[in-house]
Amino acid sequence: MSVETGIRFQNIVKAFGPKRVLNGVSFDVHKGEVFFIIGASGVGKSVLIKHLVGLLYPDEGEIWLDGEEISKFDEVRMGPVRKKCAMVFQHSTLFDSMTCAENVALPLRKHKGLTLKESVAEAKRRLHVVHMQEFGDRYPPELGDGMRKRVAIARALTLEPEYVLFDEPTTSLDPVSARRVDKLIRELSDTLGVTSIVVSHDLSSIFTIADRIVMLYKGHVRLLGTRDDFKHTPDGVVNQFINGRAQGPMDL
Numbered sequence: 001m002s003v004e005t006g007i008r009f010q011n012i013v014k015a016f017g018p019k020r021v022l023n024g025v026s027f028d029v030h031k032g033e034v035f036f037i038i039g040a041s042g043v044g045k046s047v048l049i050k051h052l053v054g055l056l057y058p059d060e061g062e063i064w065l066d067g068e069e070i071s072k073f074d075e076v077r078m079g080p081v082r083k084k085c086a087m088v089f090q091h092s093t094l095f096d097s098m099t100c101a102e103n104v105a106l107p108l109r110k111h112k113g114l115t116l117k118e119s120v121a122e123a124k125r126r127l128h129v130v131h132m133q134e135f136g137d138r139y140p141p142e143l144g145d146g147m148r149k150r151v152a153i154a155r156a157l158t159l160e161p162e163y164v165l166f167d168e169p170t171t172s173l174d175p176v177s178a179r180r181v182d183k184l185i186r187e188l189s190d191t192l193g194v195t196s197i198v199v200s201h202d203l204s205s206i207f208t209i210a211d212r213i214v215m216l217y218k219g220h221v222r223l224l225g226t227r228d229d230f231k232h233t234p235d236g237v238v239n240q241f242i243n244g245r246a247q248g249p250m251d252l
């Protein structure tokens with residue numbers, strides 16, 4: 001069944017060999033929200049979001065994006081989907097030998113046909129969005145992890161995606177940089193109307209910026225709801241996870 005806008009995962013099954021990682025996962029992501037996917041390591045969070053950009057295809061089930069079923073799209077039809085949904089990978093994938101502005105300029109040259117000079121000028125404007133305008137002429141190795149992450153986010157935003165998928169955006173950042181990245185993700189939604197899907201273990205991000213959260217457990221959706229729903233759930237497995245307790249009913 002389609003949805004007019006937003007994303008629908010419908011009964012997604014994905015196995016690697018004999019191992020069924022996703023065993024019938026269904027939920028919707030609404031346009032404009034900051035949506036978190038949480039769950040233990042290895043539960044299939046990265047696997048799930050890779051389905052949105054055709055890096056993986058489901059064994060069963062459907063994925064709908066703005067009224068189109070994309071889960072059977074070939075490489076050619078995936079092209080526009082990848083412009084609409086940008087992915088920010090966990091590890092910075094910036095080129096060290098190019099300045100920050102040149103890194104952001106790369107997609108502009110490739111997809112918008114701008115010259116090097118035009119694209120770098122535009123890239124410097126784009127660095128404003130992530131509060132990195134001062135650093136356009138610096139090289140990534142000169143910057144800290146948090147700053148590099150913000151440049152990577154600026155690059156993901158260059159083709160003006162409607163959806164941005166963040167895989168562990170604050171993991172390995174110091175707490176101050178992590179909170180800056182959180183603030184930025186919230187701003188993208190509030191000011192540009194970007195829909196963010198954030199895979200995260202970072203409880204402080206989750207309970208600060210999430211509109212809604214889904215927790216995956218043993219191949220299924222364990223709980224889908226708001227921050228309040230998660231704080232007040234009687235579900236012992238969810239409780240153990242969000243309180244980071246070693247003891248409890250959770251089976252890892």
Ligand SMILES: Nc1ncnc2c1ncn2[C@@H]1O[C@H](COP(=O)(O)OP(=O)(O)OP(=O)(O)O)[C@@H](O)[C@H]1O
Pocket residue numbers: 016021039040041042043044045046047048
């Ligand atoms: N391409 C692949 N081939 C085979 N197995 C894979 C592949 N990708 C993922 N898996 C397996 O699927 C399971 C889920 O992986 P996934 O990377 O989605 O976990 P995750 O929830 O993102 O965990 P983490 O929090 O550690 O990043 C893991 O057991 C992983 O080994």
Ligand SMILES: [Mg+2]
Pocket residue numbers: 045046047167199
């Ligand atoms: Mg992962």
